[in-house]
Amino acid sequence: MIAHRGAGGVERENTLQAFVASGNRTYYGQECDVHVTSDGKFLVYHDDNTGRLCNADFIMEQTPFEKLRALKIKETDSEEFSDTLKMPAFEEYLTVASRYEKVAVVELKNRMSAEKIAEAIETCKKYYSLDKIIFISFFFENLVDVRRLLPNQAVQFLIGEWQDDLPARLSEHGFGLDIGYWSLTEERVKALHAKGVLVNCWTCNDKKDADRLVRWGVDFITTDILE
Secondary structure, X not given: OEEOOOXXXXXXXXXXXXXXXXXXXXXXXXXXXXXXXXXXXXXXXXXXXXXOOEOOOOEHHHOOHHHHHOOOEEOOOOOOEOOOOOOOEHHHHHHHXXXXXXXXXXXXXXXXXXXXXXXXXXXXXXXXXXXXXXXXXXXHHHHHHHHHHOOOOOEEEEEOOOOOOHHHHHHHHOOEXXXXXXXXXXXXXXXXXXXXXXXXXXXXXXXXXXXXXXXXXXXXXXXXXXX
8 A cells, every 4th residue: 555645635745744644554655746846956746836735826847946845835624824834855755754664656747857867866865775666657758767777676657547558568668557546447457467567556545446456456556545
């Protein structure tokens, strides 16, 4: 079980509080979302724009680190802005994952340059261990760049809907899959496993759905609240 954006069903998503909460629970791993700021630093936040959760609306990739860090984030289950919730720096997230020995599932948001991906890898090496990291991305090229530097690194291609060429395509590159759980069937899981492709799925919050996925043999389930 992978805690989506930390324990996002318990604490405000993608905050240190959420990552500590998932660290204190039975999750195998905890997922985060990493953006590159306009001044080339790494911040953890999901959306491309800050307006959904923050007290101002900026584009993540067009705004400097310190301006984004100064934003206030809404309290959990509230429209009130917190004086303590902030966007974590990537190294802060890794420090928490390391402290609780959770697998760090790192989503590389948007298309990153090869140089920034190399820098993200070095940050992982400095603050944790690459054998405890899974890189995921909706951008196939991001994962290709990761594997160019780390031929054996665990990576998973993010996608919402099923495509018939996924088993062969992912097997060719040695990638895992992280797919919208509603797109899976037992036959599709078997087809992926037959090609040696590990199967993760997002974001399943219903126990009956999760039980079915387990019966089908998925390898990971990403969830906001289930353990």
